[in-house]
Amino acid sequence: MTVVSRPGTLPERVALFTTCLADFAAPGPLAATIAVLEAIGVEVVVPRDQTCCGQPALNSGFPAQAGRVLAQTLDSLDGAEAVVTLAGSCAAMIVHHSTRLLGAEAASRSGVRNLWEFTQFVAAFGEDLDLELDATVTYHDGCHMTRLLGERTAPRTVLSRIRGLRLVEMPDSDTCCGFGGTFSAKFPELSVAMADVKLDNAATARAEYVVSADPGCLMQLQTRADAAGRSIRTRHIAEIVRDAMRTPA
Numbered sequence: 001m002t003v004v005s006r007p008g009t010l011p012e013r014v015a016l017f018t019t020c021l022a023d024f025a026a027p028g029p030l031a032a033t034i035a036v037l038e039a040i041g042v043e044v045v046v047p048r049d050q051t052c053c054g055q056p057a058l059n060s061g062f063p064a065q066a067g068r069v070l071a072q073t074l075d076s077l078d079g080a081e082a083v084v085t086l087a088g089s090c091a092a093m094i095v096h097h098s099t100r101l102l103g104a105e106a107a108s109r110s111g112v113r114n115l116w117e118f119t120q121f122v123a124a125f126g127e128d129l130d131l132e133l134d135a136t137v138t139y140h141d142g143c144h145m146t147r148l149l150g151e152r153t154a155p156r157t158v159l160s161r162i163r164g165l166r167l168v169e170m171p172d173s174d175t176c177c178g179f180g181g182t183f184s185a186k187f188p189e190l191s192v193a194m195a196d197v198k199l200d201n202a203a204t205a206r207a208e209y210v211v212s213a214d215p216g217c218l219m220q221l222q223t224r225a226d227a228a229g230r231s232i233r234t235r236h237i238a239e240i241v242r243d244a245m246r247t248p249a
Contacts, residue, residue, distance in 0.1 A: 010041060010125045012081065013080075014042045014043070014080070014121075015046075015047055015077050015080035015082070015083045015111075016033065016044050016045065016046050016084055017050060017053075017077065017084070017085040017094075017111070017115075018046060019052070019086065020052040021215050022087065022215050028236070028239055029215050029236035029239055030086065032239040032241070036129075036241050040122070040129065042082075049072065050072070050076040050077065051072050051073055051076075052069050053070055054066035054069040054097075055090065059181050059182045059183070060182050063100075066097075066101055067101035070094070070097075070101055071102055074094075074106070074112065076111075077111030079110055081114065082116060083110060083114050084118055084121050085118065086118045087214050088142050088144060088149055088151065088213045089143075089144040089181075091116075091117040092144040092149040093144070094111065094115055095148070095149060096148050098112045117149060117213065118213060118237070119154040119157075119158050119213050122154075122241065123153075123154040129245060130245065131161055131162040131246070132246055133163075133165050133240065134164045135166070135208050135209065135240070136166040136207045137159065137166070137167055137168070137207050137209045138202055138205035138207040138209075138210055139211050140170070140173060140177060140202070141155075141174040142212055142216075142217045143174070143180070152174075155237055158237065159240070162244045169205070170201045170202050172201055175198060176194055177195055177220050178193070179216045179220035192224060195220055195221060198221060199225055199228075199230060199232055209234065209240070210233070210234045211234070211240055
């Protein structure tokens with residue numbers, strides 16, 4: 001269940017937890033996230049000392065090392081009025097594993113208590129954005145965001161506010177894409193087979209874009225689509241929102 005805080009008023013400043021994947025492999029979603037947050041009216045700061053949420057180390061069986069990495073990131077986010085991340089998987093990791101790795105006091109840290117996944121923040125504070133985009137999309141529910149963070153509604157709320165956008169639900173939208181961080185490296189054949197099933201499901205929607213709130217899922221699906229010669233294109237939901245923003249005359 002989602003346990004992020006819900007301030008009643010728009011924060012003046014947001015600390016952006018970029019995530020290691022977005023930082024190194026997905027600069028487009030990262031830039032789009034900043035653009036959307038600034039359009040909502042907040043100042044965006046990117047703490048330089050942040051690293052990773054620790055999920056790769058934890059999934060590989062190294063909880064102590066994962067805790068040290070997570071502690072470094074939480075230290076960099078201390079004092080933030082609000083923290084936003086563009087990866088539902090990383091948000092779920094922080095919300096649900098911080099106390100396990102760092103003790104009960106971790107729940108009071110700014111990076112945990114004030115954490116928002118991107119679509120949660122936009123759903124709460126972006127209602128006045130003027131959005132319009134002529135496109136057909138289908139949405140992939142990432143495993144961790146859906147099952148650990150308990151969030152399925154916010155992304156669809158955000159997409160529903162975009163005039164002209166058509167959301168066509170694919171079958172089994174919450175079936176795993178096969179990425180799973182280190183899972184795709186440990187079990188590549190199984191990972192590829194899972195991606196193919198997801199791409200088959202997405203194809204039935206006949207959408208222009210497969211949209212998700214997790215860069216890892218999108219990297220998995222786009223890489224497999226390209227390797228298999230499929231025409232499916234992926235897009236982070238922040239990029240969809242950024243492209244839909246209408247500049248005032």
